Amino acid sequence: MNPALEKLSKYLRLEAQRGFDNRAVLGGLARILDSWKEEARDSGLAPTVIEAVTTRLRDYQRLSTSSRRVVLEGLWNRLQSEFPDLAEAPSPFGAGAQPPVDEPEPSKLPAAPAHEQPEQIIEDVPTVSPQVAPKEAEEDAPPKPEPPAALDAPLTTIQGIGPKSAKTLAKLGLETLGDLLWHLPRRYDDYSQLKTINRLWYGEEVTIIGTVEEINLRTVRSGRMKLVEATVSDGTGSLRITWFNQAWIANRLKVGRPVVLSGKIDQYLGRLVMNNPEWEPLNRQQLHTNRIVPVYPLTAGITAKWIRRVMSSVVGRLAARIPDPLPTPVRESAELIDLPTALQQVHFPDDQEALEAARTRLAFDEMFLLQLGVLGQKANWEDIRARPLAVEDSWMGRFLEALPFTLTSAQQRALEDLRADLAAERPMNRLLEGDVGSGKTVLAAAGIGIAAENGAQSAFMAPTSILAEQHYQTLLALLPAAAGIEPQSIRLLIGATSEPEKQAIRDGLQRGDIKVVIGTHALLEDPVQFDDFGLAIIDEQHRFGVDQRARLREKGDHPNLLVMTATPIPRSLALTIFGDLDLSVVDELPPGRQPIETRVLSPSERSRAYSFIENQIEAGRQAFIIYPLVESSEKIEARAAVEEQERLQKEVFFRYQLGLLHGRMNQEEKDAVMARFRDGEYDVLVSTSVVEVGMDVPNATVMLIDGADRFGLSQLHQFRGRVGRGSQKSYCMLIPQSEEGLENERLKAMEETSDGFELAELDLQQRGPGDFFGTRQSGFAELKMAAWTDVRLIERARREAQRLFSEDPELERKDHLLLRDAVSRFWRNGKGDMS
Ligand code: ADP
């Protein structure tokens, strides 16, 4: 055994024998800390362990006897879990001088977890192989490893979770034991700092241990509010505790009993107090207090304490039995902790460092599984053959001649990529990424032209009718002249298309007369069949689900695929998520674009913004006003588009026509409103964030975003891209929700740059990927842990995945079988597949 550890365990044992009188060491336990720390460090004990010991013992002398017992016992348990040598020694805290004990706890979970309920004990957990090894009746035999846990077993297999609790948990999407284990805390409250009452400060978050001196239940405000008031003392002082509207606590607290309280120190009439602290009786394992406490997402019918107790039991019973899918060489090379420890620590961390290590491990797993899947998918693609679609240089030259403008060099590079892909014997699988207005549509048109020149058909899918119509007009203006495609061979198929026209399109596509069909989801739902489907193009790819992309592809025999996005995805991210796609970036805007003048305004300048808009309307222009939400909610003080539109129409812009667009409208209603705005029937379009990406209204020159600090930079940039599409100078005004928002660095960045990539990088650093891609991008949002900002972690995962993949691409080796399961589970759950 480590000598420093051995020494420490001797002190702890002695101290326990003496009844925690702090005399095991002359002058008190804290006296040894300095020299012990040094010794421990020299003997190679982990810094986290040393830290755990010193933080717990520093205040030891000030604690009451019962508090001392808790502290030492907690420390002992912690050390035992980390050092098996210790685990074999009998605990100095065995049945002996027990402190006063709380009443015994019933052993079942409550049927309905609607309010605070007593602890449960989980007695039985299903396993993959239920055969139980015959037990040696020997007392001190080391514990036999239990069989691995079945992750997909339903929650009700845990004794104590009945159908009713399971139903409540299902509201959080928790249906299996695995779901529960990976139901990660939303955040943590750090109550690990134990303090004595005489050393408390106003405003700090602490844990204290003390004895209940007095309890009162009072009714105030003419009977509408119940207060439980208690006085707790710990020998150094006493503290007044108040709970509001939790009358039941009065019955659970008992005078003379020790309790642990965690919360924020407040002030009342000049005295320090604690309001609504978390609390627990002292003698049990501390779940809610005296530690870094996990805070889980909640839903109606679930309390924070209840779920914490469920999690504690499940994690306690299951985590250690989760088989680790990561091959040991990978784990060692990437310097990661094992999965059982990571799961334990991410739920109930011993300290901040352990939590960090756990998060790193889980984040690595997500990236690693994502990468392995991407590599596998890419390899699959590479096996598929396709008919090469090639054109002569002279054809290409004629196409470019016919355009009303010269391609930017970024467009030229992307076109070369596209042309080479189409001419290859494998199907193209390319992501075309370019800022709003960078000119992606013309590149799609070139692809369609090349396909048609080879007799192949194309389909161009956009997320809304408005965009589909816009593309249809563009292609109709371009393709006949540049690529010699007949206008009647270019068709539009959207929801509103008449049945006879749809029938004509079906016939034309099947015969092969129609060379290109532009459409919306309607295209997928329609039973259209192609004669020779050569190229599938998807605009604004993030608006489509994985299955929709797959369905379009399935309308042909591995057609070439071009997906386009205006979301500027930083390279690190693109390589990871779209690793199976080839990437072309159009990072240059066509010349002559006027920069959009961008200003951050104070909320008090709102009326100035309105009169600016009025001036623009008088000059014949149009404006957008964007609000973050559909309806105002009590929680979020966001101005609601619905109310605002009414107010603006009545009080501000009463002489003009205002349109309204929000997420509660169906697609047809939205399309109708946008079409009216495009056609100039509305002067102002008031909208939530649903306003169409890619919608072209050249006459709109003002974009006002109210509550701008609620949006990510990438999204603000997308909104801004709705103006400045015509020849007129355009403006973007950003109003934060409150004056403090003016200091907002992010909004300042909007004033300073119009580079979407730069803003995206900033966004990623500041907000993470969930916000970055918006909630619609479900695939990304579901990654729970992955630190997208941590490029080093992403690269580490990529490197390890590539190495493993080159050794064993099918993951067939025996030591990779668990990993293969994990990869397919990860991708099956829709987290990974982004192609
Ligand atoms: P996005 O990449 O946002 O889809 P579009 O393809 O809609 O951009 O192009 C935006 C506008 O720029 C269109 O009106 C298009 O005709 C024009 N455009 C595209 N490329 C060029 C270019 N090289 N020079 C001038 N204008 C261009």
Ligand code: MG
């Ligand atoms: Mg576009």
